[in-house]
Amino acid sequence: MKLKKISIVIPTRNEEGNIESLVTEINKSLWKIPHEIVFVDDSTDATWECINRVAARQSEYNVTGEHRENGNGLAGAVIRGFELASGDYIAVMDADFQHPPGLLREMYCAMRRGADICIPSRFISGGSDGGLGPWRKLVSSAARYIGKIFLPCLRKISDPTGGVYMFRKELLDDVTLRPVGWKIMIEMLASCKYGKIIEIPYSFGKRTAGASKLDANVTVQYIRQVFSLKSGCTYNRVKVIRWTKERLNKEVDSLDVQLMD
C-alpha cells in the first residue's frame, strides 16, 4: 500500500520546554505513516537548539525547519512552513500541546476518505474546549461569531478558529496567502478551492510548558483580517461531513490493521 506523506508545520516562538516531548508524541501518533516535522522558529530562547538536537537524534523521522532572526510573526511562519513542506498532505498545529498530537493520525484517516481539508472541532459531539479559561472562551466565541457573520465560507464550519487542520497540498496551487493575522486557516478557507471538509471531534488541551503569545494586538489583527477577506470570500459549495467519535475510532482501527500487515 502506497501511503501519502504528511508534513506537519509547527510555528514556534519560545517553546523550548515543549519540543522534545512534542516530537516524541507526533512520531507515536504517526507510527508507520511517512511524515516530516517542519518547525519555523522565531524564538529568542533555546528552542532552535532543541529542534536541532532532536533532529540530529531522530533523523529517520525527518525533523527539519528554519530559524528566522527577524521573523514576521505567526502567519508568515506557517506560510514559510508550507513552502518548505514536501508532503502530499500538510498539517498545521501549535507546539504547546493544546492540539493533541494524536489528532494527526485521526486527520490522516479523514484525508484518506477523500477530504480536501480535515478540521478538528471542539464544538461537535465528542469535542470539548476545556483547555481554555472562561475569559478566553468568551473572546474565542466572539471571534468565531464575527468570522461567521462576515465570511459566508465559515458558516458551515463548526470550529473555524481552532488552529489545527490538515489539507491536500494542491489547495495551495494558484493562491497567494498573506502573512497577516493569527488565523491562517480562515485565510485559506476564504481563498482556496475545495469541495469536501471532514470535521472530527477533539478536546482542546492545556498549554503544558512555556507562555502564551496571545495578546490584545492579536484580536485587533484578527478583526482586520476578517474585514480584509470579506470581498474575496465566495461561498464555496462545500460539503461538510461530521464524524462521530465512534466513526473516528473505527477508521483509526482499520488503518492500524492495514499498517500491521
Ligand SMILES: Nc1nc2c(ncn2[C@@H]2O[C@H](COP(=O)(O)OP(=O)(O)OP(=O)(O)O)[C@@H](O)[C@H]2O)c(=O)[nH]1
Ligand atoms: N514562528 C512563530 N511562531 C509563533 C509566533 N507567535 C506564536 N507562535 C507559535 O504559534 C503557536 C500558537 O501560539 P500560542 O501562544 O500558543 O497562542 P494561542 O494558542 O492562540 O494562545 P494560548 O491559548 O494562550 O496558548 C505556538 O506554537 C507558538 O509558539 C511567532 O511570532 N512566530
Ligand SMILES: [Mg+2]
Ligand atoms: Mg496555545
